[in-house]
Amino acid sequence: MHEPTLSEAPGSSGGLPTLTQDWKAYSAEQHEVWSILFDRRMVDLRTTASQVFLRGMDVIGLEREGVPNLSEVNRRLGRVTGWSAVAVAGFVPAPQFFASLAERRFPTTIIVRGRDQLDYLPEPDIFHDVFGHVPLHADQVFGSFLQRFGAMASAAKSPDQVTAMARLFWFTVEFGLILEGGEPRIYGSGLISSRGDGEHALGPAVRRHPFEIEAVLAQPFVIDKLQDDLFLIEGFDQLFEALPIAARLLDIPV
Numbered sequence: 371m372h373e374p375t376l377s378e379a380p381g382s383s384g385g386l387p388t389l390t391q392d393w394k395a396y397s398a399e400q401h402e403v404w405s406i407l408f409d410r411r412m413v414d415l416r417t418t419a420s421q422v423f424l425r426g427m428d429v430i431g432l433e434r435e436g437v438p439n440l441s442e443v444n445r446r447l448g449r450v451t452g453w454s455a456v457a458v459a460g461f462v463p464a465p466q467f468f469a470s471l472a473e474r475r476f477p478t479t480i481i482v483r484g485r486d487q488l489d490y491l492p493e494p495d496i497f498h499d500v501f502g503h504v505p506l507h508a509d510q511v512f513g514s515f516l517q518r519f520g521a522m523a524s525a526a527k528s529p530d531q532v533t534a535m536a537r538l539f540w541f542t543v544e545f546g547l548i549l550e551g552g553e554p555r556i557y558g559s560g561l562i563s564s565r566g567d568g569e570h571a572l573g574p575a576v577r578r579h580p581f582e583i584e585a586v587l588a589q590p591f592v593i594d595k596l597q598d599d600l601f602l603i604e605g606f607d608q609l610f611e612a613l614p615i616a617a618r619l620l621d622i623p624v
């Protein structure tokens with residue numbers, strides 16, 4: 371089994387405790403599970419995922435052959451946007467998570483799910499966190515959006531501000547859709563990393579609304595359930611440009 375070792379976090383992320391990914395400790399079984407997950411998702415993603423995501427995969431060097439080595443991912447990512455993926459043990463409290471985003475550091479789990487959990491896993495693993503999230507961090511506009519989102523979310527204090535910022539994260543970073551060539555494509559990590567959620571998002575049962583920041587901030591969501599309402603952006607510029615509007619609407623200092 372993979373036994374990551376605890377080490378001091380380099381730099382400052384509000385005291386976020388980070389791990390060192392001991393890549394050589396992954397077993398043949400864990401590499402194989404990665405390959406299975408990778409192949410199963412890529413069958414669909416070549417035609418359903420945003421081109422920005424697919425390009426990002428190439429930029430950071432994700433491949434089917436085995437669990438990604440974060441040092442290699444970060445070497446490639448650092449060159450293009452300055453983002454990095456930092457290994458953590460599991461759930462990161464919201465204040466530390468958002469503070470990390472503001473520093474272009476994305477907390478990522480490094481465990482590999484078991485072969486009996488290919489379709490669903492309640493907690494994040496490296497497939498959700500790295501395969502699902504990190505390719506978009508190679509895009510300049512999305513990378514800038516996510517950094518500024520982190521700074522704004524860190525400044526959210528009242529329960530209403532925190533709830534609204536969580537909704538914005540949910541309907542973009544986790545469950546976002548983008549219009550490309552006149553068709554909806556998926557870019558949110560919850561849709562990228564899960565076949566069931568991805569298929570549902572593009573199917574007939576979902577209401578796909580044009581992305582309007584007021585509507586997103588007012589839209590409740592339920593975790594661990596297929597989503598009935600999702601939002602379609604026309605490009606990542608739209609997300610970046612929505613942030614100052616959200617700050618004004620929510621009275622969050624930026």
Ligand SMILES: [Fe+2]
Nearest residue numbers: 498544559560
């Ligand atoms: Fe996620």
